[in-house]
Amino acid sequence: MAASCVALLVLALLVPLLLLGLWKRGQQTGRARHVVVVVLGDLGRSPRMQYHAVSLAQSGFSVTLLGFYNSKPRDELLLNDRIQIVKLTDLRGLGAGPRILQYGVKVVFQAVYLLWKMMCTDPAAYIFLQNPPGLPAIAICWFVGCICGSKLVIDWHNYGYSIMGLVHGPRHPIVLLAKWYEKFFGRLSHLNLCVTNAMREDLAENWCVRAVTLYDKPASFFKETPLDLQHELFMKLSRTYSPFQSCSEPSDPDTERSAFTERDCQSGVVRRLHGRPALLVSSTSWTEDEDFSILLRALEKFEQQALTGDSLPSLVCVITGKGPLREHYRHLISQKHLQHVQFCTPWLEAEDYPLLLAGSQVPGSLCSLNELVKHGENGLVFKDAEELAAQLQMLFSKFPDPAGKLSQFRKKLQESEQLRWDESWQQTVLPLVTHK
Structure with a gap:
């Protein structure tokens, strides 16, 4: 009886999503020039995905950027008319029960929440996803791509399961499950990017994933600063x-000083100490x-x-x-x-x-x-x-x-x-x- 109820609930959720996905597949206007960029983390702390969004916008794409808004992204992104930011809400304050149960509840919440948010966005030609974190984002982005006709692009920064292993240990069941998940769903992407040739070779040899190396080069705003x-x-x-902080107070009250520099507040002249x-x-x-x-x-x-x-x-x-x-x-x-x-x-x-x-x-x-x-x-x-x-x-x-x-x-x-x-x-x- 309980199993039947669960099955009916899942069916009740999936049918509207499938119908919405089929409708979105038919909305061709603007699809080829629209890209969704997904970061299941803090946007402000994800510079590489910010760079992707800005580069896509500069190349004529409209971009929907989904992620947590814990810290402010760069102005180059915020002021770009082609980029729309959709703020995600993280699940916090779940302090009761075993840690593995808390983690499971968080993953389920993020999966449903991300699926809902992505289905509410305009049809896109591509979905760019940062990995890690890839659980549950890889599966959700792949699923959305299947029903909406979008191609999944994974940018591999690292392996999520290996980072989890630093906390739980490499042989912990949740780490082994995360490794299987990441390896299985990672192979379903259409395009893959990675940060080094070493990672590209490892993805090809051990995961059967073909990736293109895109090095972490400095963006144009990294330059000599006045x-x-x-x-x-x-x-x-x-x-x-x-x-x-300065180790000593300046003798002139019109001077402000840090540990490295000081400025004459009247003239505005700054010099290194x-x-x-x-x-x-x-x-x-x-x-x-x-x-x-x-x-x-x-x-x-x-x-x-x-x-x-x-x-x-x-x-x-x-x-x-x-x-x-x-x-x-x-x-x-x-x-x-x-x-x-x-x-x-x-x-x-x-x-x-x-x-x-x-x-x-x-x-x-x-x-x-x-x-x-x-x-x-x-x-x-x-x-x-x-x-x-x-x-x-x-x-x-x-x-x-x-x-x-x-x-x-x-x-x-x-x-x-x-x-x-x-x-x-x-x-x-x-x-x-x-x-x-």
Whole structure:
């Protein structure tokens, strides 16, 4: 009896959806130039999908962007008339019952909710989906594509099951189920993108998924930032994070000062402080224990070298990003009491991240890939803490002397021509979505 009731309920839900899907299949007007971009996560923290949306809009598509609106996306996206944002609501506050039950309820809620939201959007030629998170989004986007005539494009950033394994363990039943789900439904996509050739080869060899590599290149708005805008960001961050606060008050009351810059409020002139600390920005997903350990050990070696009397500056290390191990690493950082190194783990607005990179002496990633980084040309590659520590010591010696190694390397990097996201997307993705 109960099974019959459930079957009737499912049928009652599916029939209207199928009828709506058949009706939407018949609505051809505008379909070929409309794309739905889905992020089952925070839009403001999904720069690559924001770039997809902007690139699609610049290429003449109308874009519906679905995702959680926990932090503000970039203005380039918000001000584009071709992009419509549909805000999704996350299920929060479910604190009763076993964790696996809570997770199951959340997945079911997200599946029904995402299905409803997507069926309410205009017919689209393509559905772009970020993975991870892919549970339950891959199956829902595939299903919507089947009944509405849309092609599914998955952009593989990582494997969702492997990130879940960091929390639950690789052999946990829910992780094994997630792996099967991701592998099965991932094969049903029409087109696939990924971030590296290594991942493309792994997808082909182990998952039978053919993908095209689209590297994470900087977008056009990543460029040299005027010093006054850097100062405004430093002052903004100084109100929350102590490493950005000035160690001394300026003697002139008409001067405002951060740890790195000061501005004459009457003339508006901004200058860098001569005795400022060096600024190191590292981006990480807070998922790889080994990568973070390398950084931490390297900074401890940097501290030891600074204490020996070498001409090394104090260092502010800003670590951005999010992930399941974020709080674990923040706890480890809090236990370190270094004299020459301060840590900061800020939550940045989308517009603030490129400004912070522009103001840093060494922007970088803990995942140095030979595919993207050419040692000595556009970056430095390291394999362990000893190499990273040696590179930091080399770069920051004589800081902030313009004749130092860091200034020379930055000048060389500025002179090198690198392919931007816009050009890379036009060459790689646009032919895929305009090919008939």
